[in-house]
Amino acid sequence: MVAPLAHRLDWEGHCMKTVRRLLYRDVVWSVVFVALAFLSLFFFIDFLDALEKVGRRGQSVWLAALYTLLEVPGRLYELMPIAVLIGTIYAMARLAQSSEFTILRTGGLGPGRALSLLLNLGLVMSAFTFVTGEYVTPWAEQSANSLRTRLEGGSDLGQIGAWLREHRQTPQGVRVFTLNVRGVQADGKLQDIHIFEHDAQGLLHSRLEAASGRLVPTPGEAADHAHTWQLRDVRVTRWPLGAATGEAPLRNEHHAELAWPTTLSANVVEAAVSSIDSMSTLDLWRYSRHLNRQEQTAQRYELQFWRRVLYPFACIVMMALALPFAYLHARAGGVSLKVFGGIMLGISFVLLNNVAGHLGLLNNWTPWLAASAPSALYLGLSLAAFGWLVRYR
Structure with a gap:
């Protein structure tokens, strides 16, 4: 009895290995083909857009x-769930149309085992998406921004600019310093810097304006003054006590260079002047904590953090959403019709994901709920469709 049982288990293991190799090969090649097709299309569009700037600077x-090549990793990160959905639908629909999936079901490939096989592959796709979004995309975005900054002689942060805040204990008491940076020069220096000093009651004590500056570490200083702004062409306006009533005049100063101590780290300053898409998950988490400590609005960065954490798992949801297409009868539509349905599902997922993010910001929703709602909705939809098809079809 033991030998036949062991032989049977060995035979089942060999069959499952063959089935796994068949499914994974078809699905992976289909996903790669779809991803390359989408990347080629977006590369062509982005390259045409970049050609308009040829000859300038x-x-x-x-x-x-x-x-344009540096934008490819970001495009791949955004398109991976859609590519997984369409590629898996195509592979499963083709197996169903050629009756190969029917033969596999007859040979013992039950719904639960088929789902577990695809979910295991979905984990691999999720890991690949996470690595792309966490390491490759931020590096490519930063390289593209540096290239653009060098070509254009700097980058403009808009009329609003980037805002930072820090609370510091001084001999005069607690002071709140609000910093505004309007641009970044080609050599990495910050330009058009404004620093406002308020006390705990909100009274303005000084205003500092600098043409440019650079944040440098100051070794040997105390922990609360671990960095220094090296500012150039500085104009300082001070409001002494009684200046508002005319009892004391304003004081204006001008410095060719000025060292201004700060508690802000280089990572925080870099995050403030960088694009949110070029920040890694760790940078988003650190900057969100800094904003919360300084009593600034951090919801936008918290939402982006949770979207970055949860987005790779959308590949698993797309795998589960694609499996019911294998249980549809061939007469229910050809492969092209099913692929078209997959494209519509993918587009609706992207739209819902973006809409949920904007609605979360407008309505002040909990960031992790706003980020996870689309994936949770589509996962429930896929499992409901899968259960209905397995039971009634």
Whole structure:
């Protein structure tokens, strides 16, 4: 009895290995094909857009192509769940149309085992998406921003600019310093810097304006003054006590160079002047904590943090959503019709994901709920469709 049982288990293991190799090969190649097709399309569109700037500030066709290539990892990160959905639907629909999936079901491939096989592959796809979004995409975005900054001689942060805040204990008491940066020069220096000093009651004590500046570490200083702004062409306006009533005049100062101590770290300053898409998950978490400590609005960065954490798991949801297409009869529509349905599902997922993010910001929803709601909805939809097809079809 033991030998036949062991032989049977060995035979089942060999069959499952063959089934797993068949499914994974078809699904992976289909996902790769769909991803390459989408990336080629977006590369062509982005390259045409970059060609409009050729000839300006020394930009050439090769630099436009390089800049477009640096955008490819970000595009791949955004398109991975859709590519997984469409590629898996195509592979499963093709197996169903050729009756291969029917044969596998007859041979013992039950719904639970089929779902577990695809979910295991979905975990691999999720890990690949996470690595792409956490390491490759931020590096590519930062390289693209640096390239654009060098070509354009700097980057403009808009009329509002980037705002930072820090609370500091001084001999005069607690002071709140609000900083505004309007741009970044090609060499990395910050330009058009404004620093406002308020006391605990909100009274303005000084205003500092600098043409440019750079944050440098100051070794040997105390922990609360671990960095220093090296500012150039500085104009300082001070409001002494009684200046509002005319009892004391305003004081205006001008410095060619000024060292201004700060508690802000280089990572916080870099995060404030950088694009939110170029920040890694760890940077988003650190900057969100800094904003909360300084009593600033951090919901936008918290929402982006949770979207970055949960987005790779959308590949698992897409795998589960694609499996019911394998149980549809061939007469229920050809492969092209099912792929078209997959494209519509993918587009609706992207739209819902973006809409949920904007609604979460407008209505002040809990960030992790707003980020996870689309995936949870589509996962429930896929499991309900899968259960209905397995039971009644």
